Amino acid sequence: MQTRVCIIGGGPSGLMLSQLLHLQGIDTVVLERQSREYVLSRIRAGVLEHGFAQLMREARCGERMDREGEIHEGFQIAHDGKMDRVDLHKYSGGSSVVVYGQTELTRDLYEARDLMKGVVIHNADDVQLRDIKSVKPYVTYRAGDEIVRIDCDFIIGADGFHGVSRNSIPKTVLKEYEKVYPFGWLGVLSRTKPVSPELIYAKHERGFALCSLRSQVLSRYYIQVPLSDKVEEWSDEAFWNELKRRLPPDVSEQLITGPSIEKSIAPLRSFVAEPMRYGQLFLAGDAAHIVPPTGARGLNSAASDIYYLYHAMVAHYKNGDSSGLDSYSAKALARVWKAQRFSWWMTTLLHTFPDSIEYDRQLQQTELAYLFSSDAAQRSLAENYVGLPF
Ligand code: PHB
Numbered sequence: 001m002q003t004r005v006c007i008i009g010g011g012p013s014g015l016m017l018s019q020l021l022h023l024q025g026i027d028t029v030v031l032e033r034q035s036r037e038y039v040l041s042r043i044r045a046g047v048l049e050h051g052f053a054q055l056m057r058e059a060r061c062g063e064r065m066d067r068e069g070e071i072h073e074g075f076q077i078a079h080d081g082k083m084d085r086v087d088l089h090k091y092s093g094g095s096s097v098v099v100y101g102q103t104e105l106t107r108d109l110y111e112a113r114d115l116m117k118g119v120v121i122h123n124a125d126d127v128q129l130r131d132i133k134s135v136k137p138y139v140t141y142r143a144g145d146e147i148v149r150i151d152c153d154f155i156i157g158a159d160g161f162h163g164v165s166r167n168s169i170p171k172t173v174l175k176e177y178e179k180v181y182p183f184g185w186l187g188v189l190s191r192t193k194p195v196s197p198e199l200i201y202a203k204h205e206r207g208f209a210l211c212s213l214r215s216q217v218l219s220r221y222y223i224q225v226p227l228s229d230k231v232e233e234w235s236d237e238a239f240w241n242e243l244k245r246r247l248p249p250d251v252s253e254q255l256i257t258g259p260s261i262e263k264s265i266a267p268l269r270s271f272v273a274e275p276m277r278y279g280q281l282f283l284a285g286d287a288a289h290i291v292p293p294t295g296a297r298g299l300n301s302a303a304s305d306i307y308y309l310y311h312a313m314v315a316h317y318k319n320g321d322s323s324g325l326d327s328y329s330a331k332a333l334a335r336v337w338k339a340q341r342f343s344w345w346m347t348t349l350l351h352t353f354p355d356s357i358e359y360d361r362q363l364q365q366t367e368l369a370y371l372f373s374s375d376a377a378q379r380s381l382a383e384n385y386v387g388l389p390f
Pocket of ligand 1: 044045047199212213220293294296297
């Protein structure tokens with residue numbers, strides 16, 4: 001098989017890039033290790049920054065997102081017995097975010113790929129990247145007993161944190177930065193009316209909690225838990241009780257509970273791998289960087305990678321200009337590190353750290369008091385939350 005760009009990973013990043021390149025007449029093949037059903041059963045975050053929503057529209061996949069997604073112009077932070085609102089619209093110069101589940105967005109991207117007869121190969125086992133330093137790289141995978149070879153000009157590693165792409169870069173070249181937080185988030189999805197029309201981030205001494213949503217009939221809630229907790233040990237009842245204890249009393253009273261449709265624990269981690277290019281291989285999204293979910297940056301920091309790669313590939317194929325490809329790693333990493341900084345800041349601000357000292361807790365309180373007394377601080381939060389420019 002032959003293609004111009006071989007994309008490893010059929011998640012939102014890989015599908016989005018494939019769709020954008022196809023619209024420009026650039027041929028791609030997407031390889032995904034899992035089945036489509038599996039990819040579409042994963043529950044992921046649900047806040048899209050302005051720039052990501054624009055990219056969905058540019059990829060001609062934004063119709064359902066614009067119809068069913070909710071525009072949010074602010075969110076709440078509950079702390080020290082009160083609730084303060086962050087006015088995203090006011091402090092970001094009129095911008096906002098779209099609440100639309102990543103799972104739904106992935107479904108839309110698959111549909112768009114199908115309509116354009118894009119090649120997306122599922123259940124591709126044992127993917128291997130070959131000759132990535134040469135100008136004629138290729139990828140092999142196993143389909144049943146058969147080994148299939150795909151010759152290409154470029155390989156995009158959009159196969160997530162555990163994918164093969166990053167590990168195809170020699171250890172002597174790759175530099176990895178990692179910070180593991182001493183807690184995780186226990187998340188519950190329930191078919192209940194959300195407790196609040198806007199997201200509530202709650203700082204509480206028992207641990208952080210978040211009230212989020214997918215629609216007016218589907219709620220997503222999280223609580224901070226120790227890493228040693230097992231999801232089987234958390235009954236629905238125990239989850240709802242703990243969530244209520246961490247929310248302001250007037251919010252808890254309004255909370256409608258119900259059976260969980262999905263329940264899982266995710267550890268919190270910050271991670272960056274440099275460089276994001278090695279030979280003809282370009283890393284994108286979780287394959288190169290991970291953030292804790294607190295600032296809702298995960299998918300959004302993948303969006304800028306895709307944006308830069310898309311424009312660099314188009315300039316290369318249409319004008320013979322490879323400068324965008326050459327500057328990709330440095331440019332992508334500059335924005336990636338800003339998303340890292342913001343996610344670390346929000347995580348540190350709102351969680352209860354098991355090893356914190358009284359001094360740290362005073363600083364957390366002071367940071368929040370400063371935030372809500374300063375227009376400049378709220379502007380800084382808002383511009384990061386709606387997404388820094390690409
Ligand atoms: C979610 O809805 O899953 C969600 C929302 C905001 C976050 C993290 C997760 O910061």
